[in-house]
Amino acid sequence: MSDPKPLYSAVAEEAVLGSMFLDSEAAKEGKSLLRPEHFYNPIYKTIFEAMQAIEVVDIVTVTEELRRRGEAERIGLSVLANVATSVGSSVNLRTYAKELERLAYFRRCIAYGQTIVQAAMKQDRGEVEKVRLSLHSDGYGDAKIKTLADATEEYITEVAEIRASGKKILGLTTGFRDIDLMLGGMRDGDDIILAARPSMGKSSLALDIGRKAQKDMKGKERAVLFSLEMTAKQLGGRGYTSEYGLDNDAFSIGNNDAEWLSLLRSIEQNSRHYEEGAGRLILNDTGSMTVDDIRAALHGYKQQGIEIRLVIIDYLQLIVCKGESRTRELGEVSRSLKQMAKDFNCPFLILSQLSRAPETRADHRPMLSDLRETGDIEQDADVVLFIYRDDYYFPDSEKKGIAEVIIAKQRNGPTGTVELRWLPRSTTFKNLERFHKTNEEPPEEWEDEDE
Incomplete structure (x- = not known):
């Protein structure tokens, strides 16, 4: 049996944050792609939460937000400085973000499994099915983008098919x-x-x-x-x-x-x-x-x-x-x-x-x-x-x-x-x-x- 693969990547987490420090567009993209639970390292998670709370992301604004939250001393200015200079380009931000999403999904799978085991021990069928449904609907990487135009086209197509069939409802x-x-x-x-x-x-x-x-x-x-x-x-x-x-x-x-x-x-x-x-x-x-x-x-x-x-x-x-x-x-x-x-x-x-x-x-x-x-x-x-x-x-x-x-x-x-x-x-x-x-x-x- 092969050794289990790690369920987090400190390198990818640091690279994402470094990219967001690097330029404003990368910061906006990082906020839209990721959530705090995608970060395994609690320090990196706290830094990301501070970034989410502010409009302009740079070393000064993030430090001030951490200070407001009472987290600046725990994180430390040296850690922030290292993260801010950890990458030289933000072009790979989306790749780093996808890796964090993937790893977070498998961490959730472990949590689902543990919850199912506990529910099975209690013989709680309802809870087992509830968790199973949650896992089934937790489609990492499978989210399909649907616009209002897409939805309108689908609706018109459905109405046309029903009318063609002779039904009135x-x-x-x-x-x-x-x-x-x-x-x-x-x-x-x-x-x-x-x-x-x-x-x-x-x-x-x-x-x-x-x-x-x-x-x-x-x-x-x-x-x-x-x-x-x-x-x-x-x-x-x-x-x-x-x-x-x-x-x-x-x-x-x-x-x-x-x-x-x-x-x-x-x-x-x-x-x-x-x-x-x-x-x-x-x-x-x-x-x-x-x-x-x-x-x-x-x-x-x-x-x-x-x-x-x-x-x-x-x-x-x-x-x-x-x-x-x-x-x-x-x-x-x-x-x-x-x-x-x-x-x-x-x-x-x-x-x-x-x-x-x-x-x-x-x-x-x-x-x-x-x-x-x-x-x-x-x-x-x-x-x-x-x-x-x-x-x-x-x-x-x-x-x-x-x-x-x-x-x-x-x-x-x-x-x-x-x-x-x-x-x-x-x-x-x-x-x-x-x-x-x-x-x-x-x-x-x-x-x-x-x-």
């Missing part, structure tokens, strides 16, 4: 026409909050969206539903009754033999159709999950070759938090889920409870301020949807059987209200064209969906 379909037209579909990396008071049907709508979205998926693409409250068996029953518009008591043990045999025959006849329409929605009913557990589970699916296209979490307040302040911890959970949506590059549909405030108002419709326990949920979200059913509060309402989906926030589009048909006996939602007239023709996949 940019993102993944929710399966509900007017919601899709308002949102442009569920877009990759978006954090979508679906909130409502209890019994409004947020779990049912989330399941409907999951069922409908996965029908458009191909190959190894899958939707994943983390159900932190209901079991997979409960969701299985709801999935079938909502798919075929059956009453929720269809699977009741109290049904007579004739009814049961009839149901079994219909299940057999529908088996292939249902498998095609439900076989791409993965259910995870583990319960008592932390954010790290969710991340670890998603990585586990990816390791099996699954391409994750949609993640649904039911619901935010049931995610286990560590800490004394519930508000602070939920804020951290919200930020972590937003980052996870970007990391996995797919939409995250996150269900959330609302405070009791709507119950105290004459108009019980939810508002953004009703999001429970922390304002971070609203702040982090790209889209916020509320469900409101007027007949829940007013039995004689003219809007009986109609649910409002209120788009209260949308970063990339308008806000407004869409109406859906609510079928309580099968706890499912259907399209109801009550939003606005549009000149757009509906996509082919929408035609005759609910007929």
Whole structure:
């Protein structure tokens, strides 16, 4: 076994600093290319930090900055003088900087490895996966420069491809026409909050969206539903009754033999159709999950070759938090889920409870301020949807059987209200064209969906 190579270069560190002392352009370039953690020698790291803090870099200004920091005596004027005269040209600055980046990367790898070992000893799977993700995304030397012009070109290309395919939305379909037209579909990396008071049907709508979205998926693409409250068996029953518009008591043990045999025959006849329409929605009913557990589970699916296209979490307040302040911890959970949506590059549909405030108002419709326990949920979200059913509060309402989906926030589009048909006996939602007239023709996949 060959001897390990050194993980730092005093020569390269000194050369970088010497080049920055030599001329102002080299100083600017060094500041833009490097960070303090790229330096292994603590003295050189302190000198670089002093250089970062000042506009003009020379022996006098750096000495004054070190004196202001109380570091001048520790560093010493002789060390500064030696560093300032260590090179005769700054032309190799970029080469020196790349060497410091490379060595710092491998030092980080060692730190990652030590953290993984400690997490493995504690059998903390979430921490192991978190560190592994950090290492995977720590691409030394791989950072690609992307300008605003590059991003605009990519976006226009994507829109052109979607238009050429005949689709009318940019993102993944929710399966509900007017919601899709308002949102442009569920877009990759978006954090979508679906909130409502209890019994409004947020779990049912989330399941409907999951069922409908996965029908458009191909190959190894899958939707994943983390159900932190209901079991997979409960969701299985709801999935079938909502798919075929059956009453929720269809699977009741109290049904007579004739009814049961009839149901079994219909299940057999529908088996292939249902498998095609439900076989791409993965259910995870583990319960008592932390954010790290969710991340670890998603990585586990990816390791099996699954391409994750949609993640649904039911619901935010049931995610286990560590800490004394519930508000602070939920804020951290919200930020972590937003980052996870970007990391996995797919939409995250996150269900959330609302405070009791709507119950105290004459108009019980939810508002953004009703999001429970922390304002971070609203702040982090790209889209916020509320469900409101007027007949829940007013039995004689003219809007009986109609649910409002209120788009209260949308970063990339308008806000407004869409109406859906609510079928309580099968706890499912259907399209109801009550939003606005549009000149757009509906996509082919929408035609005759609910007929």
